[in-house]
Amino acid sequence: MERLLPSDPSVIGGHRLAGRLGAGGMGVVYLARLPHGAWCALKVIRAEYADDPGLRARFRREAELATGLTARWTVPVVGADAEAREPWLATAYVPGPSLAEAVALHGPWPEAQLRGLGSALAEALDGVHTAGLVHRDVKPANVLLAADGPRLIDFGIARAVGATALTADGSVVGSPGYLSPEQARGRTVGPPSDVFSLGCVLAHTATGRPPFGTGGAAGVLYRTVHEEPDVDGVPEGLDRLIRRCLAKQPELRPSARELLDEFGEFGDFAADSWLPEGLPALVAVRAARVLDLPVPEPTVLSGPAPVEPAEAAEAPPSPTRRRLLVAGAALGVTAAGGLGAWWRWGPGNATANTGSARRTRHVVALLGSPDDALHQHQARGARLAVEQHNKDARRTVDLVLGTADDQGTAAGSAAAAARLAADPAVSVVIATGGNVTAPVALRPCTDAGLTVLFTRADTEDLNNVLTTTGLVLRPTQTxxxxxxxxxxxxxxxxxxxxxxxxxxxxxxxxxxxxxxxxxxxxxxxxxxxxxxxxxxxxxxxxxxxxxxxxxxxxxxxxxxxxxxxxxxxxxxxxxxxxxxxxxxxxxxxxxxxxxxxxxxGYTDASADPRTKAFAAAFRARHGQAPGPWAAEAYDAVRFAAQGLASLGDDDRRALRAVLLRRPWQGITRRIAFDAVWQYFKAEEDAGAFLxxxxxxxxxxxxxxxxxxxxx
Structure with a gap:
């Protein structure tokens, strides 16, 4: 658990916050006290993401489904508000480690304790299925260990049996290594899918390793569908039962109720011996850390004093202008366009704000290696987009093009991205590199709330964008x-x-x-x-x-x-x-x-009938034909520009939510994202070329x- 930040509120929905349990690109999970003193885990979605109707609808569904669960080994919901400016959901807090952490620290479990674990989780799933729901993400990380038994948590992707799928055809929802073959195929799933996942969890707990191996998601999914599980080391008394759970055909698996009958009631296991040796102490330590916490003091929000009317004439520059001045001083960039060691302003930007003191100025930073020919093509395409934008008399924002050298390495990309993330002048990053360099820029930018647009990288490692600030502007290898x-x-x-x-x-x-x-x-x-x-x-x-x-x-x-x-x-x-x-x-x-x-994923702009005007303008500006990815970078800048125009002078953290709101048509493709899972929506294979x-x-x-x- 981490301390609250000065910017965190003291109270949400009557719950007094005590600390941070975790944070991602979309929100924060707090440890909080209910009005009557009990502890809870309170999940909050940031306002900029809550503006997305699809995400708010998914959060509302999660709250409704979780509220209806009463099974003994699930975690009860103690409060929720899906309509708040920042939607929140509070569940009872389980002060113990996850099963994943326990196995990693203490190794495989003996047969007796495995039976107790299986009994409790089977009972939890029986309650879930009786309520007409499917969990869809049963995995060791979603099982918390308390002194009196395990708890199955996180129903964020659960849904009613028979409900319409929220994912595109062929997509996979869940965690590779613990999802069923039908789930891996992107097909409709029912209760047997959860039973398969439970079999994976029990096999992992018995052996210390996932039954379908580790590595890339594609390989794990392939083995899940086509190969037999690795269950060597599962106790002989449970081998047959776990293998039945892991049957490829759903109809061959036992139901959760049948499993409960096989394992026996959890009450048959002594409360002080259901955990393997060493784990009760770990659970007790975790509980003591939280339960002895004092009632938290209110946080203090600090900010500038209000400006009196008489002082208005001496008010500081606008936030955007101030951002640029501060960043320029820090980087050694002068009004004449000086050059820093790792950052440079693009040419043609010095007069970008001429004629309109009211326009907001935004820096668009290209992250890539100047030694990479494909980055050079993209830089030229991006420069043309910036220059054309700044010549448009109807514009409401001005763009400044900057570049950051990633040195063509993953380490260089991470370091350059961290510097961009720390620079308040930068409004958006366009990562021009490939699958080695571009993805590592994501974490520092996400931590700073800085949006990253990926033009060329197509690794499936970029598919999990839901909790990041990244947007992939092309179909990926998936x-x-x-x-x-x-x-x-x-x-x-x-x-x-x-x-x-x-x-x-x-x-x-x-x-x-x-x-x-x-x-x-x-x-x-x-x-x-x-x-x-x-x-x-x-x-x-x-x-x-x-x-x-x-x-x-x-x-x-x-x-x-x-x-x-x-x-x-x-x-x-x-x-x-x-x-x-x-x-x-x-x-x-x-x-x-x-x-x-x-x-x-890129077009030949000189041969593509739909990019003739761009190709002509590119030749006139640069004296040569556009190379690969030049038109895609041109589109990336224009896509960012329309989002920045809607953003105005607001915090850059809101940009990604703005870009997600509506589709945008560029010269190379239609850029749109799935309303719920936020991956690039390849309608009619948008953005693919033969x-x-x-x-x-x-x-x-x-x-x-x-x-x-x-x-």
Whole structure:
């Protein structure tokens, strides 16, 4: 627990706050006292996020569902207000560690204690299911250990059985490693899904490791759907029961009530012996830390004294102007446009505010490496967007373009992002790097409430944006390469597609396999061809070429490996369609990948009919054709600008909520986000493009939504 900040309130809904239990990009969880003295955990959603109707509706649903639960081993709701400016939900506080922490610290549990744990959790789920609900996120972190028994918490993604899904087709809600195969496939789930998750929890507690392994979410989900669980080490007396819980088919699993009958009532276990040796002391220490806390004193909100009318003439500059002056002094930037060690103002911005003293000035910072050609393209596209914006007489805000050098490394990106986050002049960051550098900028910016827009990075590690300040402006690897999937389904229509699983880049390859097989995004039959990391593709190519008309989808990301695969298929006589994702585009692959189709997240602005005006303006400004990602960076700046115009001079923390409110149409794609989970909404595969490799270069064929019309 952490101390309250001076900016924290003293009381919320009659609950006196004592400390912070945790905080994320969207809100804070406080430890608080109810009016009658009992402790509670009070979850508060920040006002800027509560403005999102979808999020408020989800919070209201969480409160309603949790309030209706009366099962003994769930945590009761003691108060809620979904209509408050900052919605809050209070639940009874459990002063103990989570099951995840307990297993990590003290290792696997013996059979007797496992039975007690299973009994209590089965009873909790029986109550949940009897109430017509499905928890959907049963995992060790959502089980808290108290002296008198465990508690199942966090019904934030629970929903009534049979209710309409709130997620897009193919998306996964829950925690990989503990969700059911049907949940992993993005299908409708019922009570058997919770039983599967309980089986995962018990197997983990018995062995000390997740039953479907660790690593990237894609690999864990694939193993959940297709492979048997690792339950070696589960006590013999529980092995059969846990295996029944982990059956792939929901109808083969026992119900929560059947499990309770198998385990016996929790009351049959002595209260002082239900925990393994060593854990009662840990639980007691945690409880003592909280229960002995004094009644908290009120926090004090400090701020400037009000300005009297007579002093108005000497009032300090506007907050925005003051931000820029302070930041400029700290960074060694003068009015003439001086240069700091790590930050520089973009050219053409010195007169951005000319003619309108009332306009708010916002700094848009590009985070990337000047040695990266793709960053250079984006910087030119962004500069054009800023200059065009500042020439518009109708504008209500002015933009200043800055750049921060991430040195092309993850460490450099984290350090530069931390400096940007600490600079009050910066209103938004556009991360131009790839999957190694860009994602690490997220944490420092989220901690400071600074919005980060990702243009190029597509790692599935960026999918969990709900509790961050990040917004991904393109489809991620979770959707696979949408353009080539559509090309295969609408143009090629093969009877069978072979997916080459390159184990040299297993995590990325598994993402493609999951979308094509688990989620069934490819029509027709699919088979997977594994190729070891230290093997060439000769043997696999010969097997594939035995059916020369089969299509081939290369699931890896390394250009050299893709080149080896292309060469082997050519030499083996394969004649079917061959496709891959954008990461294979490099000199080795382009030299041998003739006639391959490639799905990418960027357009060729010079060849795309919908970006002709941009391409002409780019040539006039920079004296050359726009390169890859230039148009996407241009869109990112314009997307941010329309949000900043709505923001005005408000705190930058509110920008992300503003950007989430409504879709926006750019020259490259329609930018919209799911109302509940806030991931990029790829309607009609927005922002995906199909290329063909010919003559040693990749040439644009069509936007994804046009594939099948004239392709």
């Amino acid at each position: 959707l696979g390469p949408p353009a080539v999937l559509r090309y295969l389904n609408r143009v090629v229509k093969p009877a069978r597609t072979v997916i080459v699983h390159d184990l040299a880049t297993e995590k990325e390859s598994l993402t493609v396999i999951r979308i094509a097989t688990v989620h069934g995004k490819l029509d027709g039959e699919t088979v997977v061809e594994d190729v070891a990391a230290d093997a060439d593709f000769t043997a696999a190519a010969r097997r594939i070429a035995a059916r020369p008309q089969d299509a081939v989808l290369f699931g890896g990301v390394r250009p050299d490996r893709a080149a080896a695969c292309a060469r082997a298929l050519r030499d083996a006589g394969h004649r079917g369609a061959r496709v891959a994702g954008e990461h294979v585009l490099g000199a080795p692959f382009l030299a041998v990948g003739e006639d391959w189709r490639i799905g990418a 290329y063909r490799v010919t003559g040693g270069a990749a040439r644009l064929v069509a936007r994804s939504d046009d594939i099948g019309k004239e392709t």
